[in-house]
Amino acid sequence: FDLLQQQGGIEPVYMQDYSTSPLVAAHVEQLKPDFVFIDGDHSLRGAMLDHLLVRSHARIIAHHDIHSQACPDTTLLWTALKQFEAPIFDTFEFTSQYPSVNGAFLGIGAMKRRSA
Numbered sequence: 001f002d003l004l005q006q007q008g009g010i011e012p013v014y015m016q017d018y019s020t021s022p023l024v025a026a027h028v029e030q031l032k033p034d035f036v037f038i039d040g041d042h043s044l045r046g047a048m049l050d051h052l053l054v055r056s057h058a059r060i061i062a063h064h065d066i067h068s069q070a071c072p073d074t075t076l077l078w079t080a081l082k083q084f085e086a087p088i089f090d091t092f093e094f095t096s097q098y099p100s101v102n103g104a105f106l107g108i109g110a111m112k113r114r115s116a
Contacts, residue, residue, distance in 0.1 A: 019050050032057040039064035044073035051081065059113045067095040067107030078109045089113055 013031075017024050019040060036054045040046050042065060054061060065071040066078035082091050089111035097104065 019046075019053055025053060028053055028057065034058060035060045035062075037062045037064070042071045042074050044077055047074050047077050051077070055085075061089070061111045063109045063111075065106060066093065066109035068105045069103050070105055075107075078107075081111070082109075085111060 013027070015024060015027065033054060034057075036050075036058045038047060038050045038054075038061065040050050047063065051061060051063070063074065063078055063081070065074040068075055085091070092110045092112070093107065094110075095104070095107040097106075
């Protein structure tokens with residue numbers, strides 16, 4: 001943290017609020033994050049609203065639980081986002097499972113904005 005501040009880096013900010021709140025939206029608009037990791041309430045609506053909140057600013061958006069039988073909403077959203085965002089973002093998936101895992105769980109999907 002000290003090294004980042006000395007080099008003019010990012011100052012961490014802690015907010016305890018829902019991502020749908022006006023305070024969070026204002027902070028995102030001011031910060032214009034370059035990278036975002038979405039791992040919220042795991043509902044289709046919640047994950048989609050989180051994505052929409054940052055998509056106009058972020059160069060990279062990562063989603064958690066994109067290949068998980070325990071989280072069908074985030075898996076469904078990721079499947080849809082890969083198609084809907086294809087003109088703007090390239091997608092990458094990390095879904096390998098440990099041999100000891102019985103089923104499909106977790107997974108990380110990354111979307112990287114294409115250069116203009």
